[in-house]
Amino acid sequence: MASHGIELNENDLRMPASLRGLGGKLLGAGVLLTLIGVALGFTQAGLKHLMFAYITALAFTMTIVLGGLIWLLIQHVFRASWAVAIRRIGESIVRMMPLLILLFVPLLLLIATSSPESPNVIYKVFKWLDPSYVSGDADFLPNKQVVYGGYLNKGFFLIRLVGYFVILFFLARFFTSNSVKQDETGDVNTTRKMEKLSAPMIPLFALTITFLGLDLLMSLDPHWFSTIWGVYLFAGGMLSFNCVLALLMMTYQKHGALTKVIRTDHYHDVGKLMFAFVIFWSYIAFSQYLLIWYAHIPEEITFFAKRQENGWEWISVTLIFGHFAVPLLGLLSKHVKRHKPALAFWAVWLLVMHFVDMFWIVMPNYDAHHVPLPFVAIALALGFLSLIVGAAIKSASSKSIVAARDPRLGESLAYHNV
């Protein structure tokens, strides 16, 4: 193989000051946008709208960070070498798990401090918190005791969420901090340790994202269920994470970092993952739709019935064309995937579509009779994403920006696509 024998020196491993500055700016912009969103919520939109928009933004950001975590686990379980050169960038996002968990805290506080004597707005969001809703809920619900009594109750909910956060925190920390430790020690056993643990952690991750998605998003509509929910969120998250990764790679290189390290072939592969997960997301989304539509049973059809009238049908059609058909044709060509401006265009497009997807999931529970103005949700989503990305860049600035002593780095630096 015509390898190029790339040697990295100290400078190549440091983040340029301009990029670190950008991280700070993004962090600031994130705070500002979040405050704007919250202010809009308190003044114009109303608390209930604010809560739903908050959950939309949370779902948007959470799927991206979790997409990063599973991406990282997959790299380790396959012993993949192509992405070693860019893995540190991906890890910087996953490293922000504690910040993501922090974003959940206002929600958890509202739930924890709510009670039938002093209900707050969260009762209108998570209806099952309200005992009068539960008792008044249709008597024909055969598993009412199980659903409300056993599962959807305040205490168990909080315990579960804390459980997910513990798992996610430790998963994120294990895989990111071991990778950074290897920069010092160069120990091959660190790689082996991460490979070995990644395998059993993947099913644990699958269960965690499934139940987290169930609790945060599916419980907004307590009667409805979909067994493919976890997969659906994983698909959207993996897709969006690869978009963020592509944009971050370009940002790094624009500021002069990783110019020797990242090749066109790396962009090509990230683009391939974006393309693959556009198809995968569409497949899962359509599977979910087809089964529910075909059976048309009253307890399941409500989800899609709500989303095909009163203006929501336009959002649904937008998802069909904007999240599936157009990006599929757009990302087909290998030349698009190897051309940075084109790839950036599709990355931004798909991130917008992922936001629309989360909006489409959450907001009909706020108002099924018309499509609410999205500004609060947009401000919060952009704010949270800025926060996470900005903090990720800033946190990455104190470490090497490449996994310098990973045993597979050489392969990655010389990585060739045909």
Next chain:
Amino acid sequence: MDSRISQTDGDEPRWISELKDHDDNSNQELYAVVAEYDTPDALMAACEQVRDAGFKDWDSITPFPVHGIDESMGIKQSILPWIVLGAGLTGGTIGLLLQWWTNAIAYPFIISGKPFFSLPANIPVIFELTILLSAFTAVGAMLALNLLPAFYHPLFRHPRMARYSSDRFAIVIEAKDRLFDREKVEALLKGAGSVGHEVLFAPEKRAPLPKVFHGVGILATLLTLVPLAYIAKARFTKSEDPRIHIIQDMDMQPKFKAQVPNELLGSLWGDARASLLPMEGTIARGEFVEDEALHYGQDESGNWVTSFPVEVDQALLERGRQRFDIYCSVCHGHAGDGNGSVNQRATALARFGGKGMAWAPPANFTDPRIVAQPVGELYNTVANGKNNMKGYAAQIPVEDRWAIVAYVRALQKAQTVPVDSLTDEQRDALGSN
């Protein structure tokens, strides 16, 4: 040690000389020059030189894929992706048109209450056909673009060809290239660092097909027509034989069928019917009718009974009201006026475009003709139906039928009683609503 990879380059293996012996003594002409290289880097460098020199009919042979060799050889991007895209779109369109035409045009019937042309239900087949045609076309087009299958290639006679799938690399420049000049080519390849080269000769004409193949080919082609001939014969002739029934399943069952003469029964007692009338003087279990007035609403002479064979009390009337509301009010209305919801719907349809719908309205019980009917006749209508109304004997047990009849009488009375015969209290009660 593979005996075909000979140590000395001069000796050619026996199988090659045997091949050459079989060469029909036809003229051998120069086919190509083959140069050997022992590292991929050397090969790539040589490829670049050949590419830059402008040769077109040439190729390189490597035992494993060499990254970057496409560029070194100046090979342009294949058109295969476009062919596959075309095939995929074709497949999707075929899936869509197939389902649209068969489900909405050719043989429409309702499946699961979905529209005839039902796009979400059609997606799986559309998707599958897209993938299928894409995949098959990718394989087929890839082979075709590589001019495969190729049953023979002059390179097979090259003594060192086996090495090129093992640990050596080669460049082959064919003589048919317009820039080909033997000395120049040999010099170029040598100058690019080859460790050896050989000139390959091939017969100018391919050896003719052995005569046997012609005979076998004609015979095989004729044999394939035989099944077609049988099919044509079956298609266009009539036959008295039963059709060939390969998968029997449970189709031929040794049982007695109702409308078919059964030989065994005929031989047993002379009557070949499997469903017989009951024997004279017997009654089937559950068919015994003790009270004919109760069951048939008729007396022995066949006249309709005029009095109820059951006791008519409040309980009977209540039961009758409940049963009437269940079974009868849909058509006859809750007041028995013949304008139940079915009638309303049917008249609306007939008025607004039911295709040639003729609707006979259900009976209005206050019609004098029906008021004059004896209760036995009313009972018979409930049990056995009248005109378009089907009998309800199967759904309504005997007692309930009489309850309904009692209630019908009550409805009739309520709507035909003259106002004067009401007491003041009754009038007030009615008027207060």
